[in-house]
Amino acid sequence: xxxxxxxxxxSSPDRVSEDTRARVFRAVEQTGYTLNQAARSLRQRNxxxxxxxxxxxxxxxxSVVLDAIEREAVLRGYxxxxxxxxxxHDSGRRLHEYFLSNRADGxxxxxxxVPLESLxxxxxxxxxxxxIMACEDIACAPFHSVRTDNEFAAEVATRHxxxxxxxxxxxxxxxxxxVLTEEREAGYRRALTAAGIAIRPEWILPAGFDMQQGLAAxxxxxxxSSRPSAMFAANDETAIGFxxxxxxxxxxxxxxxxxxxxxDLAFAAHFWPPLTTMRQPREALGRIAAxxxxxxxxxxxxxxxxxxxxxxxxxxxxxxxxxxxxxSQRPAPVV
Amino acid sequence: xxxxxxxxxxSSPDRVSEDTRARVFRAVEQTGYTLNQAARSLRQRNxxxxxxxxxxxxxxxxSVVLDAIEREAVLRGYxxxxxxxxxxHDSGRRLHEYFLSNRADGxxxxxxxVPLESLxxxxxxxxxxxxIMACEDIACAPFHSVRTDNEFAAEVATRHxxxxxxxxxxxxxxxxxxVLTEEREAGYRRALTAAGIAIRPEWILPAGFDMQQGLAAxxxxxxxSSRPSAMFAANDETAIGFxxxxxxxxxxxxxxxxxxxxxDLAFAAHFWPPLTTMRQPREALGRIAAxxxxxxxxxxxxxxxxxxxxxxxxxxxxxxxxxxxxxSQRPAPVV
DNA sequence: AAGGGAAATGCAATCGATTACATGCAGCCA
DNA sequence: TGGCTGCATGTAATCGATTGCATTTCCCTT
Numbered sequence: 153x154x155x156x157x158x159x160x161x162x163s164s165p166d167r168v169s170e171d172t173r174a175r176v177f178r179a180v181e182q183t184g185y186t187l188n189q190a191a192r193s194l195r196q197r198n199x200x201x202x203x204x205x206x207x208x209x210x211x212x213x214x215s216v217v218l219d220a221i222e223r224e225a226v227l228r229g230y231x232x233x234x235x236x237x238x239x240x241h242d243s244g245r246r247l248h249e250y251f252l253s254n255r256a257d258g259x260x261x262x263x264x265x266v267p268l269e270s271l272x273x274x275x276x277x278x279x280x281x282x283x284i285m286a287c288e289d290i291a292c293a294p295f296h297s298v299r300t301d302n303e304f305a306a307e308v309a310t311r312h313x314x315x316x317x318x319x320x321x322x323x324x325x326x327x328x329x330x331v332l333t334e335e336r337e338a339g340y341r342r343a344l345t346a347a348g349i350a351i352r353p354e355w356i357l358p359a360g361f362d363m364q365q366g367l368a369a370x371x372x373x374x375x376x377s378s379r380p381s382a383m384f385a386a387n388d389e390t391a392i393g394f395x396x397x398x399x400x401x402x403x404x405x406x407x408x409x410x411x412x413x414x415x416d417l418a419f420a421a422h423f424w425p426p427l428t429t430m431r432q433p434r435e436a437l438g439r440i441a442a443x444x445x446x447x448x449x450x451x452x453x454x455x456x457x458x459x460x461x462x463x464x465x466x467x468x469x470x471x472x473x474x475x476x477x478x479x480s481q482r483p484a485p486v487v
Numbered sequence: 488x489x490x491x492x493x494x495x496x497x498s499s500p501d502r503v504s505e506d507t508r509a510r511v512f513r514a515v516e517q518t519g520y521t522l523n524q525a526a527r528s529l530r531q532r533n534x535x536x537x538x539x540x541x542x543x544x545x546x547x548x549x550s551v552v553l554d555a556i557e558r559e560a561v562l563r564g565y566x567x568x569x570x571x572x573x574x575x576h577d578s579g580r581r582l583h584e585y586f587l588s589n590r591a592d593g594x595x596x597x598x599x600x601v602p603l604e605s606l607x608x609x610x611x612x613x614x615x616x617x618x619i620m621a622c623e624d625i626a627c628a629p630f631h632s633v634r635t636d637n638e639f640a641a642e643v644a645t646r647h648x649x650x651x652x653x654x655x656x657x658x659x660x661x662x663x664x665x666v667l668t669e670e671r672e673a674g675y676r677r678a679l680t681a682a683g684i685a686i687r688p689e690w691i692l693p694a695g696f697d698m699q700q701g702l703a704a705x706x707x708x709x710x711x712s713s714r715p716s717a718m719f720a721a722n723d724e725t726a727i728g729f730x731x732x733x734x735x736x737x738x739x740x741x742x743x744x745x746x747x748x749x750x751d752l753a754f755a756a757h758f759w760p761p762l763t764t765m766r767q768p769r770e771a772l773g774r775i776a777a778x779x780x781x782x783x784x785x786x787x788x789x790x791x792x793x794x795x796x797x798x799x800x801x802x803x804x805x806x807x808x809x810x811x812x813x814x815s816q817r818p819a820p821v822v
Numbered sequence: 823a824a825g826g827g828a829a830a831t832g833c834a835a836t837c838g839a840t841t842a843c844a845t846g847c848a849g850c851c852a
Numbered sequence: 853t854g855g856c857t858g859c860a861t862g863t864a865a866t867c868g869a870t871t872g873c874a875t876t877t878c879c880c881t882t
Contacts, residue, residue: 222570363753422727491871840866
């Protein structure tokens with residue numbers, strides 16, 4: 153029996169006779185044969201592997217998205233390569249190395265800070281690498297994308313605080329240069345403006361997406377001469393760090409300050425106080441992005457028009473927000 | 488110029504003349520050539536890729552370890568494939584598919600519940616796949632491993648509670664069938680026994696490694712007719728869920744119960760109360776495991792004697808533990 | 823100038839699966 | 853029986869980089 157027949161028996165069983173098929177399967181079973189993926193990749197010019205590039209796997213937000221991506225990929229018969237801390241001076245070169253080399257058939261990019269020109273070069277012929285941006289989109293980039301409606305969600309979060317009677321509402325910003333930072337701040341501003349509340353720039357505290365920065369933001373908050381009674385934090389980690397910092401200064405949430413986060417990490421519900429937050433559908437983000445990428449890889453002909461999928465976030469009200477009460481009406485602090 | 492020369496210029500630059508080398512590099516630059524990894528893998532019978540198999544990427548413990556693994560791997564010129572939710576009825580088959588197929592050169596297994604026989608088959612000739620177990624070891628398995636001294640760390644954690652004057656000390660167990668569960672419980676028992684404290688089996692609450700199970704453990708705790716004044720939780724997530732559950736019943740930590748966790752997740756320090764816990768050196772675990780695996784892959788001849796690296800954990804004392812005080816001496820609950 | 827040796831390069835086989843094309847074979851109809 | 857159809861299988865080229873071996877080039881020595 154020739155190798156050609158064996159190959160056909162394994163990859164398109166209905167093209168060989170029943171007898172042959174049975175013999176091949178039996179032989180495979182007995183000898184423990186597995187096909188050499190490298191040889192197949194070389195010949196077929198694909199690898200049935202996707203590359204997921206993200207800024208920080210260690211961050212629980214991304215790791216849950218990655219979880220969903222991996223699950224969907226395996227379902228569709230793909231392996232998952234991860235590239236962590238992707239953005240950086242050499243991200244263009246790294247992209248180049250991963251593709252045009254039959255290592256991965258497509259790129260799932262969870263990092264909006266990769267230089268657009270590298271991506272354009274990658275997605276354009278002759279490389280023509282299928283590419284999906286997820287979570288962090290690059291504005292106006294001509295790629296398919298899957299994300300949440302950050303601006304609207306931020307507006308909803310801020311409106312929630314307004315609805316509770318707060319008028320002094322500050323914002324803890326994400327890292328500079330991140331799309332999400334801008335979108336969430338824009339939503340925050342929009343909500344205030346719509347409610348006729350003036351924006352006080354000194355109440356927009358620079359921070360980042362991690363707890364340390366949230367902690368630092370608490371210091372800035374304490375240093376304010378006049379302090380807002382509520383804060384909308386760019387994400388849950390920042391909110392948690394901020395609350396932790398407030399506590400060190402003897403302030404209590406929600407008695408003294410109401411705080412809304414963003415993401416609804418698993419920890420948010422068990423934190424004290426349980427965090428009011430905008431839930432991002434992280435599993436759905438990952439799953440839909442992976443689906444879209446694999447469709448793009450397998451689809452013929454390639455869909456040219458970028459499709460932007462926008463998922464919505466959900467306000468989860470917990471204990472970290474409460475109706476505004478003037479300082480005089482608040483219970484005395486417990487010592 | 489022949490392809491052979493080009494190949495040599497790129498992979499061992501000192502074997503060609505300076506002139507040729509310069510011409511090759513210039514041509515590579517101009518044409519944007521990248522080598523086809525599949526072809527190289529086919530010829531060299533390796534893939535410069537490692538497979539990391541873990542039970543749950545979404546879990547922040549593992550994702551931080553994975554972060555360190557990826558960093559080390561990239562440093563050594565390796566790519567990282569991830570296989571999530573690895574243990575399962577088909578884990579043997581999945582292992583089989585990944586290896587003997589030139590997809591990965593070695594396996595970094597973070598999951599102690601994969602059937603030992605599959606692993607033995609994989610590691611034995613003819614496959615002879617380099618394999619390192621990390622975090623969760625399998626007792627007596629003949630593989631290199633990198634882990635923390637769980638039993639001793641659990642003993643230290645429990646001793647800390649004993650040192651604070653607690654005599655009623657319970658334990659929130661990890662998931663059944665997990666090595667870590669057994670090791671940590673053993674350390675807990677050892678500390679109590681050494682201190683001459685009788686073990687009360689009803690104070691060893693079954694749970695698991697996640698917050699939901701910790702929450703459920705709080706219910707079991709509340710249902711006890713006589714309750715211990717301190718608990719050692721199998722990990723931080725469990726501890727956090729447990730504390731969250733206690734709060735719902737109006738109990739306060741550390742006033743009513745002291746709690747020690749395990750892992751020192753990033754959230755532990757910012758939780759309220761800040762969690763006393765055994766810090767696992769997660770970055771070191773990941774880095775050392777990746778180093779060991781790549782050494783094993785590249786080492787010739789293969790080292791036959793399994794080497795077990797045991798890292799130590801560190802007790803981080805924070806606010807969730809406090810000296811024992813009889814109920815009568817505790818401040819009255821605040822309403 | 824001839825010869826020797828080392829360095830540089832070319833030639834061609836090789837890795838293993840896939841696949842276009844050729845061949846073989848059975849069954850069927852006229 | 854001859855020829856046609858269509859399925860099953862075999863043959864051999866192919867993917868692209870690597871590498872053992874052969875050959876060329878170049879330099880140095882005598």
